[in-house]
Amino acid sequence: MTRQKDLVGLDLGTSSVKAVHLQRSRNTYTLVELGIAPIHPETIVDGVIMDAATVSATIRQLLDEHNIGVKEVAFSVSGNSVICKKIKVPKMKKAELREGIAWEAGQHIPYSIEDVNLDFEILRETDPSDREMDVLLVAVKKDALNAYLAVISAAGLRAVVADVNAFAIENAFAMSRKAQLDEVVALVNIGAAVTNMNILHDGISDFTRDNSLGGNRYTESLQKSLGLSFEQAEALKRGEPVEGHSVADAMPVIEMTNGELTGAIRNSFIFYHSTSRSKTVHRVVLSGGCALLPGLAPYLSRALGLPVEIANPFQCIVADPKKFDSQYLASIAPQMTVAVGLALREPEDDAG
Known part of the structure; x- marks a missing residue:
């Protein structure tokens, strides 16, 4: 053993x-x-x-x-x-797909296949009459x-x-896992430099996207608008007053950046709906270092019209x-x- x-x-x-x-x-x-x-x-x-x-x-x-x-x-x-793409391929066994994945990837990836590591996951069981299947292709x-x-x-x-x-x-x-049957959950991870999104349908990944708008955008915007150091801007972003500036002084900048972030998430949802059989998102689960920014979760909930919860x-x-x-x-x-x-x-x- x-x-x-x-x-x-x-x-x-x-x-x-x-x-x-x-x-x-x-x-x-x-x-x-x-x-x-x-x-x-x-x-x-x-x-x-x-x-x-x-x-x-x-x-x-x-x-x-x-x-x-x-x-x-x-x-x-x-x-x-990283490139993650949901693709359709002719129905085949996993071992067959492993042999042919490089050829399939060549149709979808803008890099030379020799320059990437490839992996894939067959997403869901298909109907026996289907001639194609959904595959999540990952290239790094x-x-x-x-x-x-x-x-x-x-x-x-x-x-x-x-x-x-x-x-x-x-x-x-x-x-x-608390996903309900037929529920669509958007997992949104807001890091310092990148926001990762993974939309799950029935608990299975249906769409992923990375966006280069993260917590640093708040810090940079506060630095420029209020003439702050990096450390001061980071403190204000977290809701801590700094010498010469209250949290209220920072709010217009923070609200503007909240709006940018909301726009990026909304655009991802629109793209997801255009490529998926699902036309809705039921809830958002927020993670990453920025998830606890004061007021962000309620702001996103109001702006997107969706329940937003913070991951634990x-x-x-x-x-x-x-x-x-x-x-x-x-x-x-x-x-x-x-x-x-x-x-x-x-x-x-x-x-x-």
Whole structure:
């Protein structure tokens, strides 16, 4: 009998590195350890690692500080290096599709097939009379993937699962799956530089998109409008007054950026409806570091005319209250969604 190997979910974000170590016992997950370490905004830009040495050192420091001794990790990528597309292909067995996926991908991907790593998932059972089936095609540029593998290796770790942010979020959501039959749920993960969207229909991914509008847009807009430093703008964004400026001073800028974000989400919904058999979205689940921005969830709910809830990936995970403060976990829960989703992966899982 082989014991399930432990895995650390490692989320290399634009503003921080996050790690989550879970232990599985039958159908229960227990939180063993977690940590967050901030990084300079120019260390990882648009999903591209600009300063590999700093990223490796931050990973190593984070794991040492929180006594995480597990060497095997799951990580994810997002942004311009990733393409996820739902395509239709002639009905065939999974093994046949694996052999022919490169040819199918060549019809849909703007990069040379030699420059990407490919994966796919057959989305749903088709009617026996159907001649085609829906397949989710995932392509990640090799140079971006190799850069992540290199920093993880330099930190003394071994990457055993490569994933995509949108699917890591889905994994965390599925653990506490509350999707109703025929329900369409939009999972929206607002990171510092990228917003990942994954729309699930009947609990199955129906549409994914990454948008380069994230929490940094609030910070940059506040810096320009009010002449603030990066640190001051970050504080105001979180609802903390800074010298010479109240939160009320920041509200016009924040409201304007809320409107931009709403527009980007709405445009994604419109595109989804044009390519899907579903013509509605029933609710939005918000995650990422920006999910807890003061007033954002109610604003989105009003603007989109939909219920908007904030993700808590820890709600179905056992956490020892003597070791983990429940208020602290609640305060960081949305931004840990990707890391939790990665920590739930099995070491033998394929990417995507």
